[in-house]
Amino acid sequence: MNLPPLIQAFVLHFGEMGSRWGINRTVGQIYALLYVSSEPLNAEEIVERLGVSRSNVSMGLKELQAWNLVRLQHRPGDRRDYFGTPDDIWQIVRTLVDERKKREVDPTMTMLREVLMQEPASPEERHAQARLREMHDLFELLTGWYADVQRLETERLVQLLTLGSKVQKILDMKDRLFVVPGSKGRRGGKDT
Amino acid sequence: MNLPPLIQAFVLHFGEMGSRWGINRTVGQIYALLYVSSEPLNAEEIVERLGVSRSNVSMGLKELQAWNLVRLQHRPGDRRDYFGTPDDIWQIVRTLVDERKKREVDPTMTMLREVLMQEPASPEERHAQARLREMHDLFELLTGWYADVQRLETERLVQLLTLGSKVQKILDMKDRLFVVPGSKGRRGGKDT
């Protein structure tokens, strides 16, 4: 591996973390390297810097392309592919979450729905279904929230995240303002 | 594997998903099984139902205990350990996120801070640091939000998630009500 120490530390750590999240080490390292590079890199440059085989880099890049995480560029008079990451880190996060949802959450929801359709053949299965229903509803809530939030412009999203649970206080305030005192507070209904 | 079809489908899927998230298949299967079981199970029962070795189950359970994801119980006149999951699925999610944060996010933040302290020895390193700063700030924002939200009671959290980006509309409304018209809208400052 042939990198300035600071960059190497990051690349190694990121590769390590990747493998804890089911992403192969080399893929993690390639992405870390692209992320910190000021210029897009071609495959050969990645090989030199990481010290892995050409074919390994090729497969890693293919994987990253399948995840929509890299931008491919070309230089005039050079027919090699140059790879970079989106400039906006939020874009990276959004893509990452989208793809993971598509690959893991959506199939899980499908499986849960199928299993919930079946007629339970025993009290044991009945109980299991109740549990799976809870999981299904939780996933639905989370993915619904995510779909909603994903549509926000980044600036607004950052505002929301910065507020954190303080939003709660504002909601309370809204309730106090608009709900008849003494009636049960209601939230989540149709607003506009 | 010796399970009712409905439960087996779930257990297999969950084991598969686990391995995509860096959790070993057997551990995923054990947890899925405990999750849908109405009664806590002892190690031997897990062995029978999943058809894996006793020692594998022992290691899996140890792992799950290290993650704080299982509840250990005892039956009177029986000195075997019985394992179950928390009844509240939200509790499971909270624990899961907490532990992953502790194991993966926190060390990453430490690494990022260390690397950001170093003096860049080249323009290349300077650029890398700027990128790492972006990542650091993003992680800080997300973990700050999470810490905030983690403190909410589940009921309130569900309210918030149900609202999704509609919160945004309420914030706008608040701005219109409380900010002098014509001035620049401000958000995220100290409220209350």
Add this chain to the structure above:
DNA sequence: CCAATATTTCAGAAAATACTGAAACAGGCG
């Protein structure tokens, strides 16, 4: 303390995953 039962540890086997070099493939250009 001993016997009986339950659990954990651990070295080696098995399986899964990642990595490599060589060969095949692609496409642009004279």
Add this chain to the structure above:
DNA sequence: CGCCTGTTTCAGTATTTTCTGAAATATTGG
């Protein structure tokens, strides 16, 4: 076309991870 440059594929190898059975280590009741 035929060559050059660059990319991908793939079978075999290496590495890592998971799993097992046997032995070691608790723990409890008598």
